[in-house]
Amino acid sequence: MIVQLPAVRAWFSDDRRRRRFRRAACVAVAGCWLIWAALAWWTAPREVTAGQLDQDLVAGRVVTFTRADGWDDQGGFWGRRPEPRYDTHGWVMVWSMPDGRVRWADVGAPATESPIDGEDARLARVASAWRADGAPADRLADAAAQLAAAMALAWLVMLVAGPAPGAGSRWFWFWIGLLPFGVGLLAWLFREQWHARVPAGRDRQSGWAGLGWSLLGGLLLAAALAGLGSVFGDHVVPSW
Known part of the structure:
Protein backbone atom coordinates (compact mmCIF):
# COMPACT_ATOMS: atom_id res chain seq x y z
CA MET A 1 0.00 0.00 0.00
CA ILE A 2 1.44 3.35 -1.04
CA VAL A 3 1.37 6.02 1.67
CA GLN A 4 -0.08 9.26 0.30
CA LEU A 5 1.96 12.45 0.75
CA PRO A 6 -0.82 14.27 2.69
CA ALA A 7 -0.84 11.41 5.19
CA VAL A 8 2.93 11.78 5.67
CA ARG A 9 2.56 15.53 6.17
CA ALA A 10 -0.23 14.98 8.66
CA TRP A 11 1.90 12.51 10.61
CA PHE A 12 4.77 15.01 10.84
CA SER A 13 2.47 17.91 11.69
CA ASP A 14 2.18 16.58 15.23
CA ASP A 15 4.94 18.19 17.31
CA ARG A 16 5.27 15.20 19.61
CA ARG A 17 5.67 12.76 16.71
CA ARG A 18 8.13 15.04 14.99
CA ARG A 19 10.19 15.33 18.17
CA ARG A 20 10.20 11.55 18.64
CA PHE A 21 11.26 11.07 15.02
CA ARG A 22 14.10 13.57 15.40
CA ARG A 23 15.37 11.88 18.54
CA ALA A 24 15.13 8.44 16.96
CA ALA A 25 17.12 9.74 13.99
CA CYS A 26 19.70 11.20 16.38
CA VAL A 27 20.09 7.86 18.16
CA ALA A 28 20.44 6.04 14.82
CA VAL A 29 23.10 8.43 13.48
CA ALA A 30 24.95 8.42 16.81
CA GLY A 31 24.92 4.62 16.70
CA CYS A 32 26.40 4.71 13.20
CA TRP A 33 29.06 7.10 14.45
CA LEU A 34 29.98 4.70 17.26
CA ILE A 35 30.34 1.85 14.77
CA TRP A 36 32.48 4.04 12.53
CA ALA A 37 34.64 5.13 15.48
CA ALA A 38 35.21 1.52 16.54
CA LEU A 39 36.19 0.45 13.02
CA ALA A 40 38.40 3.50 12.47
CA TRP A 41 40.14 3.03 15.82
CA TRP A 42 40.73 -0.69 15.18
CA THR A 43 42.21 -0.23 11.69
CA ALA A 44 44.24 2.91 12.47
CA ALA A 135 42.48 -8.17 3.03
CA PRO A 136 40.60 -7.84 6.35
CA ALA A 137 42.17 -4.45 7.16
CA ASP A 138 41.08 -3.07 3.78
CA ARG A 139 37.53 -4.41 4.13
CA LEU A 140 37.11 -2.93 7.59
CA ALA A 141 38.67 0.40 6.62
CA ASP A 142 36.47 0.59 3.51
CA ALA A 143 33.38 -0.13 5.60
CA ALA A 144 34.35 2.66 8.01
CA ALA A 145 34.92 5.11 5.16
CA GLN A 146 31.62 4.24 3.48
CA LEU A 147 29.73 4.61 6.75
CA ALA A 148 31.34 7.99 7.41
CA ALA A 149 30.54 9.15 3.88
CA ALA A 150 26.90 8.07 4.26
CA MET A 151 26.60 9.97 7.56
CA ALA A 152 28.21 13.08 6.08
CA LEU A 153 25.93 12.97 3.03
CA ALA A 154 22.81 12.51 5.18
CA TRP A 155 23.88 15.43 7.38
CA LEU A 156 24.51 17.66 4.37
CA VAL A 157 21.12 16.86 2.82
CA MET A 158 19.33 17.56 6.11
CA LEU A 159 21.29 20.76 6.60
CA VAL A 160 20.50 22.09 3.12
CA ALA A 161 16.96 20.77 2.60
CA GLY A 162 15.70 20.61 6.18
CA PRO A 163 14.28 23.32 8.43
CA ALA A 164 16.46 26.35 9.14
CA PRO A 165 18.78 25.69 12.11
CA GLY A 166 18.07 27.54 15.33
CA ALA A 167 21.47 28.03 17.02
CA GLY A 168 23.40 29.00 13.89
CA SER A 169 22.98 29.59 10.19
CA ARG A 170 23.39 26.83 7.64
CA TRP A 171 26.88 28.16 6.86
CA PHE A 172 27.71 28.12 10.57
CA TRP A 173 26.89 24.43 10.79
CA PHE A 174 28.60 23.68 7.48
CA TRP A 175 31.93 24.87 8.89
CA ILE A 176 31.34 23.16 12.24
CA GLY A 177 30.57 19.94 10.36
CA LEU A 178 34.10 19.92 8.94
CA LEU A 179 35.61 19.28 12.37
CA PRO A 180 37.68 16.06 12.45
CA PHE A 181 36.27 12.68 13.44
CA GLY A 182 32.65 13.73 12.92
CA VAL A 183 32.66 15.87 16.07
CA GLY A 184 30.84 18.67 14.24
CA LEU A 185 28.18 16.26 13.03
CA LEU A 186 27.57 15.14 16.63
CA ALA A 187 27.38 18.77 17.78
CA TRP A 188 24.76 19.53 15.11
CA LEU A 189 22.76 16.45 16.06
CA PHE A 190 22.77 17.35 19.74
CA ARG A 191 22.02 21.07 19.41
CA GLU A 192 19.77 21.23 16.34
CA GLN A 193 17.97 17.89 16.48
CA TRP A 194 17.96 16.50 20.03
CA HIS A 195 17.40 19.94 21.58
CA ALA A 196 15.70 21.51 18.57
CA ARG A 197 13.00 23.12 20.71
CA VAL A 198 15.39 24.64 23.23
CA PRO A 199 15.77 28.38 22.49
CA ALA A 200 19.25 29.49 21.58
CA GLY A 201 19.12 32.44 23.99
CA ARG A 202 20.83 34.74 21.49
CA ASP A 203 21.00 35.54 17.81
CA ARG A 204 21.92 32.74 15.43
CA GLN A 205 25.64 32.30 14.88
CA SER A 206 26.90 33.38 11.45
CA GLY A 207 29.02 31.51 8.94
CA TRP A 208 32.08 33.53 9.96
CA ALA A 209 31.57 32.43 13.55
CA GLY A 210 31.30 28.85 12.35
CA LEU A 211 34.58 29.18 10.45
CA GLY A 212 36.31 30.58 13.52
CA TRP A 213 34.95 27.89 15.84
CA SER A 214 35.89 25.23 13.30
CA LEU A 215 39.51 26.39 13.19
CA LEU A 216 39.69 26.69 16.97
CA GLY A 217 37.98 23.36 17.48
CA GLY A 218 40.40 21.64 15.11
CA LEU A 219 43.36 23.00 17.08
CA LEU A 220 41.82 21.97 20.41
CA LEU A 221 41.07 18.46 19.13
CA ALA A 222 44.64 18.07 17.87
CA ALA A 223 46.02 19.25 21.23
CA ALA A 224 43.67 16.96 23.16
CA LEU A 225 44.65 13.93 21.08
CA ALA A 226 48.34 14.75 21.47
CA GLY A 227 47.91 14.99 25.23
CA LEU A 228 45.93 11.76 25.47
CA GLY A 229 48.47 10.01 23.25
CA SER A 230 51.34 11.09 25.49
CA VAL A 231 49.50 9.73 28.55
CA PHE A 232 47.96 6.51 27.23
CA GLY A 233 50.28 5.68 24.33
CA ASP A 234 49.85 4.85 20.67
CA HIS A 235 47.79 1.72 21.22
CA VAL A 236 45.00 3.73 22.85
CA VAL A 237 45.32 6.94 20.80
CA PRO A 238 46.82 5.97 17.41
CA SER A 239 49.20 8.45 15.81
CA TRP A 240 51.24 8.41 12.61
Whole structure:
Protein backbone atom coordinates (compact mmCIF):
# COMPACT_ATOMS: atom_id res chain seq x y z
CA MET A 1 0.00 0.00 0.00
CA ILE A 2 1.44 3.35 -1.04
CA VAL A 3 1.37 6.02 1.67
CA GLN A 4 -0.08 9.26 0.30
CA LEU A 5 1.96 12.45 0.75
CA PRO A 6 -0.82 14.27 2.69
CA ALA A 7 -0.84 11.41 5.19
CA VAL A 8 2.93 11.78 5.67
CA ARG A 9 2.56 15.53 6.17
CA ALA A 10 -0.23 14.98 8.66
CA TRP A 11 1.90 12.51 10.61
CA PHE A 12 4.77 15.01 10.84
CA SER A 13 2.47 17.91 11.69
CA ASP A 14 2.18 16.58 15.23
CA ASP A 15 4.94 18.19 17.31
CA ARG A 16 5.27 15.20 19.61
CA ARG A 17 5.67 12.76 16.71
CA ARG A 18 8.13 15.04 14.99
CA ARG A 19 10.19 15.33 18.17
CA ARG A 20 10.20 11.55 18.64
CA PHE A 21 11.26 11.07 15.02
CA ARG A 22 14.10 13.57 15.40
CA ARG A 23 15.37 11.88 18.54
CA ALA A 24 15.13 8.44 16.96
CA ALA A 25 17.12 9.74 13.99
CA CYS A 26 19.70 11.20 16.38
CA VAL A 27 20.09 7.86 18.16
CA ALA A 28 20.44 6.04 14.82
CA VAL A 29 23.10 8.43 13.48
CA ALA A 30 24.95 8.42 16.81
CA GLY A 31 24.92 4.62 16.70
CA CYS A 32 26.40 4.71 13.20
CA TRP A 33 29.06 7.10 14.45
CA LEU A 34 29.98 4.70 17.26
CA ILE A 35 30.34 1.85 14.77
CA TRP A 36 32.48 4.04 12.53
CA ALA A 37 34.64 5.13 15.48
CA ALA A 38 35.21 1.52 16.54
CA LEU A 39 36.19 0.45 13.02
CA ALA A 40 38.40 3.50 12.47
CA TRP A 41 40.14 3.03 15.82
CA TRP A 42 40.73 -0.69 15.18
CA THR A 43 42.21 -0.23 11.69
CA ALA A 44 44.24 2.91 12.47
CA PRO A 45 47.99 2.42 11.87
CA ARG A 46 49.98 1.87 15.07
CA GLU A 47 53.72 2.22 15.44
CA VAL A 48 55.65 -0.75 16.82
CA THR A 49 59.28 -1.78 16.91
CA ALA A 50 61.08 -3.48 14.06
CA GLY A 51 61.32 -6.57 16.28
CA GLN A 52 57.51 -6.79 16.32
CA LEU A 53 57.55 -7.15 12.54
CA ASP A 54 59.81 -10.19 12.87
CA GLN A 55 57.53 -11.68 15.54
CA ASP A 56 54.43 -11.17 13.41
CA LEU A 57 56.19 -12.63 10.41
CA VAL A 58 57.29 -15.75 12.29
CA ALA A 59 53.80 -16.18 13.78
CA GLY A 60 52.15 -15.87 10.34
CA ARG A 61 50.30 -12.69 11.26
CA VAL A 62 51.27 -10.65 8.18
CA VAL A 63 48.64 -10.47 5.42
CA THR A 64 49.77 -7.49 3.32
CA PHE A 65 52.84 -5.26 3.43
CA THR A 66 54.52 -2.33 1.74
CA ARG A 67 57.40 0.09 2.14
CA ALA A 68 56.70 3.82 2.44
CA ASP A 69 58.37 7.10 3.34
CA GLY A 70 55.55 8.33 5.58
CA TRP A 71 51.79 8.78 5.61
CA ASP A 72 49.49 10.59 3.23
CA ASP A 73 46.86 11.99 5.59
CA GLN A 74 46.78 15.64 4.60
CA GLY A 75 43.58 17.21 3.29
CA GLY A 76 41.62 13.98 3.30
CA PHE A 77 38.07 13.29 4.41
CA TRP A 78 37.81 12.68 8.16
CA GLY A 79 36.36 9.20 7.60
CA ARG A 80 39.25 7.98 5.45
CA ARG A 81 42.09 5.90 6.82
CA PRO A 82 45.54 7.42 6.19
CA GLU A 83 47.42 5.64 3.44
CA PRO A 84 51.18 5.09 3.28
CA ARG A 85 53.20 7.06 0.73
CA TYR A 86 54.42 4.08 -1.25
CA ASP A 87 58.16 3.95 -1.88
CA THR A 88 60.12 0.75 -2.56
CA HIS A 89 63.12 2.39 -0.88
CA GLY A 90 61.20 3.92 2.01
CA TRP A 91 62.20 3.67 5.66
CA VAL A 92 58.76 2.63 6.89
CA MET A 93 57.41 -0.90 6.67
CA VAL A 94 53.62 -1.12 6.90
CA TRP A 95 51.76 -4.40 7.29
CA SER A 96 48.22 -5.57 8.02
CA MET A 97 47.12 -8.51 10.14
CA PRO A 98 44.36 -11.14 9.85
CA ASP A 99 42.21 -9.39 12.47
CA GLY A 100 42.22 -6.11 10.51
CA ARG A 101 44.84 -4.22 12.51
CA VAL A 102 47.61 -2.23 10.79
CA ARG A 103 51.11 -1.82 12.16
CA TRP A 104 54.16 0.08 10.99
CA ALA A 105 57.79 0.30 12.03
CA ASP A 106 60.91 2.23 11.15
CA VAL A 107 63.09 -0.44 9.55
CA GLY A 108 65.39 1.88 7.63
CA ALA A 109 65.87 2.04 3.88
CA PRO A 110 66.77 -1.26 2.14
CA ALA A 111 70.47 -1.93 1.93
CA THR A 112 70.38 -2.77 -1.80
CA GLU A 113 69.16 -0.77 -4.79
CA SER A 114 66.44 -3.37 -5.39
CA PRO A 115 65.01 -4.74 -2.13
CA ILE A 116 64.84 -8.39 -3.18
CA ASP A 117 66.40 -9.93 -0.13
CA GLY A 118 66.28 -9.60 3.62
CA GLU A 119 63.01 -8.69 5.35
CA ASP A 120 61.31 -7.71 2.07
CA ALA A 121 61.93 -11.10 0.52
CA ARG A 122 60.71 -12.91 3.65
CA LEU A 123 57.52 -10.86 3.59
CA ALA A 124 56.95 -11.44 -0.12
CA ARG A 125 57.08 -15.21 0.39
CA VAL A 126 54.18 -15.26 2.84
CA ALA A 127 52.20 -12.03 2.29
CA SER A 128 50.66 -9.99 -0.51
CA ALA A 129 51.30 -6.45 -1.62
CA TRP A 130 49.47 -3.67 0.24
CA ARG A 131 45.84 -3.09 -0.79
CA ALA A 132 45.42 -6.68 -1.85
CA ASP A 133 41.74 -7.38 -2.59
CA GLY A 134 39.97 -9.03 0.30
CA ALA A 135 42.48 -8.17 3.03
CA PRO A 136 40.60 -7.84 6.35
CA ALA A 137 42.17 -4.45 7.16
CA ASP A 138 41.08 -3.07 3.78
CA ARG A 139 37.53 -4.41 4.13
CA LEU A 140 37.11 -2.93 7.59
CA ALA A 141 38.67 0.40 6.62
CA ASP A 142 36.47 0.59 3.51
CA ALA A 143 33.38 -0.13 5.60
CA ALA A 144 34.35 2.66 8.01
CA ALA A 145 34.92 5.11 5.16
CA GLN A 146 31.62 4.24 3.48
CA LEU A 147 29.73 4.61 6.75
CA ALA A 148 31.34 7.99 7.41
CA ALA A 149 30.54 9.15 3.88
CA ALA A 150 26.90 8.07 4.26
CA MET A 151 26.60 9.97 7.56
CA ALA A 152 28.21 13.08 6.08
CA LEU A 153 25.93 12.97 3.03
CA ALA A 154 22.81 12.51 5.18
CA TRP A 155 23.88 15.43 7.38
CA LEU A 156 24.51 17.66 4.37
CA VAL A 157 21.12 16.86 2.82
CA MET A 158 19.33 17.56 6.11
CA LEU A 159 21.29 20.76 6.60
CA VAL A 160 20.50 22.09 3.12
CA ALA A 161 16.96 20.77 2.60
CA GLY A 162 15.70 20.61 6.18
CA PRO A 163 14.28 23.32 8.43
CA ALA A 164 16.46 26.35 9.14
CA PRO A 165 18.78 25.69 12.11
CA GLY A 166 18.07 27.54 15.33
CA ALA A 167 21.47 28.03 17.02
CA GLY A 168 23.40 29.00 13.89
CA SER A 169 22.98 29.59 10.19
CA ARG A 170 23.39 26.83 7.64
CA TRP A 171 26.88 28.16 6.86
CA PHE A 172 27.71 28.12 10.57
CA TRP A 173 26.89 24.43 10.79
CA PHE A 174 28.60 23.68 7.48
CA TRP A 175 31.93 24.87 8.89
CA ILE A 176 31.34 23.16 12.24
CA GLY A 177 30.57 19.94 10.36
CA LEU A 178 34.10 19.92 8.94
CA LEU A 179 35.61 19.28 12.37
CA PRO A 180 37.68 16.06 12.45
CA PHE A 181 36.27 12.68 13.44
CA GLY A 182 32.65 13.73 12.92
CA VAL A 183 32.66 15.87 16.07
CA GLY A 184 30.84 18.67 14.24
CA LEU A 185 28.18 16.26 13.03
CA LEU A 186 27.57 15.14 16.63
CA ALA A 187 27.38 18.77 17.78
CA TRP A 188 24.76 19.53 15.11
CA LEU A 189 22.76 16.45 16.06
CA PHE A 190 22.77 17.35 19.74
CA ARG A 191 22.02 21.07 19.41
CA GLU A 192 19.77 21.23 16.34
CA GLN A 193 17.97 17.89 16.48
CA TRP A 194 17.96 16.50 20.03
CA HIS A 195 17.40 19.94 21.58
CA ALA A 196 15.70 21.51 18.57
CA ARG A 197 13.00 23.12 20.71
CA VAL A 198 15.39 24.64 23.23
CA PRO A 199 15.77 28.38 22.49
CA ALA A 200 19.25 29.49 21.58
CA GLY A 201 19.12 32.44 23.99
CA ARG A 202 20.83 34.74 21.49
CA ASP A 203 21.00 35.54 17.81
CA ARG A 204 21.92 32.74 15.43
CA GLN A 205 25.64 32.30 14.88
CA SER A 206 26.90 33.38 11.45
CA GLY A 207 29.02 31.51 8.94
CA TRP A 208 32.08 33.53 9.96
CA ALA A 209 31.57 32.43 13.55
CA GLY A 210 31.30 28.85 12.35
CA LEU A 211 34.58 29.18 10.45
CA GLY A 212 36.31 30.58 13.52
CA TRP A 213 34.95 27.89 15.84
CA SER A 214 35.89 25.23 13.30
CA LEU A 215 39.51 26.39 13.19
CA LEU A 216 39.69 26.69 16.97
CA GLY A 217 37.98 23.36 17.48
CA GLY A 218 40.40 21.64 15.11
CA LEU A 219 43.36 23.00 17.08
CA LEU A 220 41.82 21.97 20.41
CA LEU A 221 41.07 18.46 19.13
CA ALA A 222 44.64 18.07 17.87
CA ALA A 223 46.02 19.25 21.23
CA ALA A 224 43.67 16.96 23.16
CA LEU A 225 44.65 13.93 21.08
CA ALA A 226 48.34 14.75 21.47
CA GLY A 227 47.91 14.99 25.23
CA LEU A 228 45.93 11.76 25.47
CA GLY A 229 48.47 10.01 23.25
CA SER A 230 51.34 11.09 25.49
CA VAL A 231 49.50 9.73 28.55
CA PHE A 232 47.96 6.51 27.23
CA GLY A 233 50.28 5.68 24.33
CA ASP A 234 49.85 4.85 20.67
CA HIS A 235 47.79 1.72 21.22
CA VAL A 236 45.00 3.73 22.85
CA VAL A 237 45.32 6.94 20.80
CA PRO A 238 46.82 5.97 17.41
CA SER A 239 49.20 8.45 15.81
CA TRP A 240 51.24 8.41 12.61
